Amino acid sequence: MTVTGANTDAAGMDRPGRQLELSGAEIVVQALLDEEVEFVFGYPGGAVLHIYDALFKQDAVKHILVRHEQAATHAADGYARATGKCGVCLVTSGPGATNAVTGIATAYMDSIPMVILTGQVPIPVIGSDAFQEVDTVGITRPCVKHNFLVKDVRDLAVTIRKAFFIATSGRPGPVVVDIPKDVTDPNIKIPYVYPREIKLRSYNPVSKGHPGQIRKAVDLMLEAKRPIFYTGGGVVLGEASAQLTELVRATGFPITSTLMGLGAYPMTDPQFIGMLGMHGTYEANMAMHETDVLIAIGARFDDRVTGKIEHFCPHAKIIHVDVDPSSISKNVKVHVPIVGQVANVLVDMLKLYREQAPRAEVPPLDDWWAKIAEWQRVDCLRYDRESAAIKPQYAIETLYKVTGGDLYLTSDVGQHQMFAAQFHPFDKPRRWINSGGLGTMGFGLPAAMGVQLAFPQAPVACVSGEASILMCIQELATCLQYSLPVKIILLNNGYMGMVRQWQEFFYESRYSHSYVDALPDFVKLAESFGHVGMRIERPGDLESAMTEAFAMQDRLVFMDIIVDPTENVYPMIAAGKGHHEMQLAPSLSERELA
DSSP, X not given: OOOOOTTOOTTOEEETTEEOEEEHHHHHHHHHHHTTOOEEEEOOOGGGHHHHHHHHXXXXXXXXXXXXXXXXXXXXXXXXXXXXXXXXXXXOSTHHHHHHHHHHHHHHHTTOOEEEEEEEOOGGGTTTTOTTOOOHHHHHGGGSSEEEEOOOGGGHHHHHHHHHHHHHSSSOOEEEEEEEGGGGOTTOEEEOOOOSOOOBTTBOOOOSOOHHHHHHHHHHHHHOSSEEEEEOHHHHHTTOXXXXXHHHHHHTOOEEEOGGGTTSSOTTSTTEEEEOSTTOOHHHHHHHHHOSEEEEESOOOOHHHHXXXXXXXXXXXXXXXXXXXXXXXXXXXXXXXXXXXXXXXXHHHHHHHHHHGGGSOOOOOHHHHHHHHHHHTTOTTOOOTTOSSBOHHHHHHHHHHHHTTOSEEEEOSSHHHHHHHHHSOOOSTTOEEOOOSSOOTTOHHHHXXXXXXXXXXXXXXXXXXXHHHGGGTTHHHHHHHTTOOOEEEEEEOSBOHHHHHHHHHHSTTOOTTOBOOSOOOHHHHHXXXXXXXXXXXXXXXXXXXXXXXXXXXXXXXXXXXXXXXTOOOSSBOOTTOOTTOOBOOTTSOHHHHO
């Protein structure tokens, strides 16, 4: 196979006067190279063996062999979240495609750019229930931004180009390209043409926000007495962190963030008042309830943020900036919609704000900040620091202390995820990598693999629980094969922690199947995969153990940290409640809340 550089022209010329002729399998690999793809995460099977043979004949595009297709999608997802580039997966037909669906849906819910190449049975037998045949296009249609079935090798290159364009533009998302085996036949070669420009008649994402709408938004901001910025993952995905920070500091407004938006604005900055929503801070949720002007940037008003819609921001005029018009007024009716790329809109908004503010009678915010300070005195994240058992909050705080916060942190889903979001400040975007919308257990370890491959010299840690980590534990083998020194911070409480917490609160402590019996010895398990294992049971041993673990820069270290099984995540907004109806830790007195 002839693999040319990423600058091969649109006519597919690899040297003057010579037209590249490639098979379908070679076209796939060459297209990936032309898209400047670094890594393909995958698992071979019959329907994609022609493509794997083409991969074997070159070394420019690196293939990472996972142990399960779900891990391939999560690893590509983690790579995409950390870098801002498009993640790429390659799986076979049938169970290869169905195993990938969970990871595809995870990326879809969080708007992560991914291209998933799936093998399919040969065209003549599609629909005949052939061996390892499933309707991949039909199965994935509800959880992709778009998908394609390629029926002609002459359409393959342009389809892959379309897939990358759709995945990375507008509101990002996963795109599936389903490729029948006969389309990749090595004996059929055609001229290679890879288009540089793609225009789709029905798909034209808006870039700039409407000037009139931006003016309306700025007018509301200048009149606000109790304003607040509410920001989400769209700020991170839109590379708009710098623009957001400049606008927030220029206005002096408080800012809160969703789980997916953490790090877009420095969490250690005094204007940041914590995460909002179901497990958000008291001050953030109360400020949301009392605000008179809400500026929502790159957020989608999901149920974990809004609580009961009827109680959501009852006093507020709402401004909503988003690249996706379908997200605006989908869940909450807004007063000033602005469709456009977040970074562009924020630049225009800041410019107009600075022009208008000197001439406007801007209300002072002293009373608003004083009220927020009252709420902050509640200390809603308080926990027992004198406990003889390791508290999960303390483990996260120790992680931050040992690393100085200078790391990439992935997580699985549950209590450990919420403790990480609450107790580990992120001052940079793309450092907090977790499954928000779908809440996918098993995400953390393979996502950390993708991050570590993208940044081989950076410290990468995965916070997990004993239930989550077992869902993709086989990827410890992948970490060994590719020398990925991920640090696993296992907060082991013997339960499916968040399930147990809900059962305690809402099911009269009937812990139905939430206790994890028959757990492995994680230290021996890690060692059996060729890694370093540690077990920590006392608070006094935790800092030194973590320091030792992170000092081993070339080894994966699995830290089995035994934490208090009774600890719950507070604050908590129960289903059907509003932001002002939080359940706080029992240790907080009514006098403190008065």
